[in-house]
Amino acid sequence: MVEQLETFYRGRRALVTGGLGFVGSSLVHELVRLGAAVTVIDACFPDQGANLLNLKGVLEEVNLVVADIGAVDEISNFLVDHELVFNLAACISHVASVHNPLQDLERNCASQLRFLCALGELSPRARVIYTGSRSQYGSPLYLPVDEEHPLKPVDINGVHKTAVEEYHRVFHEQGRFRYTSLRLSNLFGPRHQMLHDGQGFLNWFIRQGLCGEEIRVFGDGDQQRDFLYVDDAVQAILLAAACPDCEGKTFNLASGTSLSVAEAAAAVCELTGASWRCMPFPLERLSVEPGNIIMDASRLQETLRWKPQWDFHAALEETVSFYRQHGHHYFRPPRGKVVLDRKGFALS
Amino acid sequence: MVEQLETFYRGRRALVTGGLGFVGSSLVHELVRLGAAVTVIDACFPDQGANLLNLKGVLEEVNLVVADIGAVDEISNFLVDHELVFNLAACISHVASVHNPLQDLERNCASQLRFLCALGELSPRARVIYTGSRSQYGSPLYLPVDEEHPLKPVDINGVHKTAVEEYHRVFHEQGRFRYTSLRLSNLFGPRHQMLHDGQGFLNWFIRQGLCGEEIRVFGDGDQQRDFLYVDDAVQAILLAAACPDCEGKTFNLASGTSLSVAEAAAAVCELTGASWRCMPFPLERLSVEPGNIIMDASRLQETLRWKPQWDFHAALEETVSFYRQHGHHYFRPPRGKVVLDRKGFALS
Numbered sequence: 033m034v035e036q037l038e039t040f041y042r043g044r045r046a047l048v049t050g051g052l053g054f055v056g057s058s059l060v061h062e063l064v065r066l067g068a069a070v071t072v073i074d075a076c077f078p079d080q081g082a083n084l085l086n087l088k089g090v091l092e093e094v095n096l097v098v099a100d101i102g103a104v105d106e107i108s109n110f111l112v113d114h115e116l117v118f119n120l121a122a123c124i125s126h127v128a129s130v131h132n133p134l135q136d137l138e139r140n141c142a143s144q145l146r147f148l149c150a151l152g153e154l155s156p157r158a159r160v161i162y163t164g165s166r167s168q169y170g171s172p173l174y175l176p177v178d179e180e181h182p183l184k185p186v187d188i189n190g191v192h193k194t195a196v197e198e199y200h201r202v203f204h205e206q207g208r209f210r211y212t213s214l215r216l217s218n219l220f221g222p223r224h225q226m227l228h229d230g231q232g233f234l235n236w237f238i239r240q241g242l243c244g245e246e247i248r249v250f251g252d253g254d255q256q257r258d259f260l261y262v263d264d265a266v267q268a269i270l271l272a273a274a275c276p277d278c279e280g281k282t283f284n285l286a287s288g289t290s291l292s293v294a295e296a297a298a299a300v301c302e303l304t305g306a307s308w309r310c311m312p313f314p315l316e317r318l319s320v321e322p323g324n325i326i327m328d329a330s331r332l333q334e335t336l337r338w339k340p341q342w343d344f345h346a347a348l349e350e351t352v353s354f355y356r357q358h359g360h361h362y363f364r365p366p367r368g369k370v371v372l373d374r375k376g377f378a379l380s
Numbered sequence: 381m382v383e384q385l386e387t388f389y390r391g392r393r394a395l396v397t398g399g400l401g402f403v404g405s406s407l408v409h410e411l412v413r414l415g416a417a418v419t420v421i422d423a424c425f426p427d428q429g430a431n432l433l434n435l436k437g438v439l440e441e442v443n444l445v446v447a448d449i450g451a452v453d454e455i456s457n458f459l460v461d462h463e464l465v466f467n468l469a470a471c472i473s474h475v476a477s478v479h480n481p482l483q484d485l486e487r488n489c490a491s492q493l494r495f496l497c498a499l500g501e502l503s504p505r506a507r508v509i510y511t512g513s514r515s516q517y518g519s520p521l522y523l524p525v526d527e528e529h530p531l532k533p534v535d536i537n538g539v540h541k542t543a544v545e546e547y548h549r550v551f552h553e554q555g556r557f558r559y560t561s562l563r564l565s566n567l568f569g570p571r572h573q574m575l576h577d578g579q580g581f582l583n584w585f586i587r588q589g590l591c592g593e594e595i596r597v598f599g600d601g602d603q604q605r606d607f608l609y610v611d612d613a614v615q616a617i618l619l620a621a622a623c624p625d626c627e628g629k630t631f632n633l634a635s636g637t638s639l640s641v642a643e644a645a646a647a648v649c650e651l652t653g654a655s656w657r658c659m660p661f662p663l664e665r666l667s668v669e670p671g672n673i674i675m676d677a678s679r680l681q682e683t684l685r686w687k688p689q690w691d692f693h694a695a696l697e698e699t700v701s702f703y704r705q706h707g708h709h710y711f712r713p714p715r716g717k718v719v720l721d722r723k724g725f726a727l728s
Binding site for chain 1: 478481482485486489490493494497528530531532533534535536539540542543546547549550553554667
């Protein structure tokens with residue numbers, strides 16, 4: 033399988049939007065390793081997880097553009113003739129979308145719509161992988177949640193995730209490019225931002241544990257979550273982009289198994305020596321809490337003959353170990369600014 | 381039933397967005413007749429169907445504001461303390477959304493999101509009726525199309541119709557107001573714009589017939605459509621807003637029966653003396669053509685104990701008769717401009 037990926041990706045022109053973020057940067061590392069010619073576009077919106085250090089080790093091998101994907105006039109030179117587009121750029125914050133839904137509309141829908149219109153012209157027939165989210169389903173009506181489950185997100189961010197997925201589908205059907213949508217479950221792993229708890233809570237638990245704080249679990253901790261290690265997700269994304277059977281379709285990308293939030297907290301405590309306790313949900317979190325989530329990932333697993341390779345506890349240990357080593361780059365806001373030279377390439 | 385509606389609506393503060401348009405103005409006439417205190421907001425976007433003459437006879441009895449519903453700073457005075465909101469404002473053009481999806485995003489999603497945020501503050505717990513569309517379903521996977529049918533619109537306008545419906549649902553669940561969504565089938569009747577064929581084709585057939593032109597049917601004319609007369613739709617909308625069982629839910633609003641496009645064309649010919657012929661679909665129309673449509677309206681019919689009162693041919697005759705009498709107001713662009721006095725009220 034790995035050999036097939038190397039054959040497929042070697043020398044291919046690949047664009048990764050959101051490539052300084054958690055999943056995006058992990059994907060970029062793997063694409064570079066496979067020999068692809070990678071362009072990264074990232075807006076570096078504050079608090080969204082972009083971190084130049086996420087590309088440590090491969091920064092000189094990629095073409096990095098710091099820009100909003102919606103600024104198509106500025107970035108059009110970088111959108112030409114890509115064979116593969118991994119469209120991961122998104123502002124992910126359920127709580128923020130309650131307070132500022134219009135910003136969420138602008139940053140997610142408007143930027144994506146401009147980007148996809150330009151992409152259809154500049155990279156016609158590109159294979160585009162869009163990463164959706166389990167939040168598109170909202171509170172599950174049944175478990176495990178399969179791809180036919182109604183889409184009733186609990187917040188505006190979830191509404192916009194679906195609208196952007198739909199842009200991909202409509203443009204695919206109009207022949208502008210070929211898409212696959214992968215709806216991600218609760219991903220965790222190295223390179224996730226650690227500055228606030230507005231995105232994935234498992235990484236936040238790790239921060240609390242490593243900083244010697246008590247881990248705070250909202251509710252009774254019984255909520256089930258479908259955790260997937262980022263390296264497993266990256267393998268599936270790479271396979272999906274190489275798989276013609278995935279074209280024009282939507283898949284859950286998940287482990288298909290679940291763990292309670294309390295079990296996850298306890299596992300972090302075991303590795304870090306911290307303790308945990310339950311506390312009531314803050315009101316603003318309760319309004320975006322979807323209840324138990326387990327996803328049915330069998331459609332993707334069968335199509336790709338892929339399954340997660342990482343055991344939860346081993347992956348967690350790997351993650352904790354990453355932050356023990358690199359935490360100083362993640363636990364404080366990055367120093368300095370990303371600047372662009374006149375070609376639009378970033379210098380750190 | 382009519383007596384119940386009069387009791388319910390007499391003296392109620394009702395806001396109608398898009399109230400100068402086809403369905404909106406028909407609703408306003410009925411609300412005024414029932415004794416409601418009506419405010420109309422309409423942006424009067426060119427080509428969208430707003431026509432001051434649509435309110436002929438009731439113009440002095442309504443509070444008319446010519447403004448984009450998204451201009452919430454300008455119109456906030458008019459959003460206060462409504463008990464009933466009929467949110468019909470929308471830019472409907474499937475073909476235009478292919479060429480200018482960003483304008484569609486701005487006029488539909490962005491304006492609606494601003495409006496709904498303001499409405500939640502200024503008219504908390506209002507009953508809001510949103511009119512969605514059969515276009516949200518896309519090409520039917522089965523017939524008749526019920527409310528559980530997947531939402532796979534063929535164009536960006538349809539994607540945005542669903543996103544706006546979802547804003548209503550999310551805000552309902554957040555307790556900002558109470559909503560009902562009614563997904564409309566192919567409506568026809570008086571007060572529909574007659575300047576272009578970018579919206580409902582049956583009214584366009586009537587124009588062609590009355591102007592002595594040959595009626596042009598795209599394709600083989602066998603496509604089935606679920607036609608509903610606007611007066612029947614208005615009755616259902618009024619009943620739904622008065623019905624607590626409709627709160628928080630989505631319904632098809634349709635006849636539940638179908639007619640082929642060729643049969644509809646033949647019926648228009650019978651009334652106008654015109655002839656019709658088939659011609660190939662223009663390419664841009666083919667891309668947004670959903671195939672046969674028949675909607676399952678039983679959920680709404682059972683909840684409201686409502687059913688259409690108008691026979692198709694009688695309703696068509698009524699419509700043709702309206703345009704024979706008033707066609708000069710509809711077949712040419714309206715003369716003059718709508719201007720606002722300093723209170724924001726429109727003067728024609």
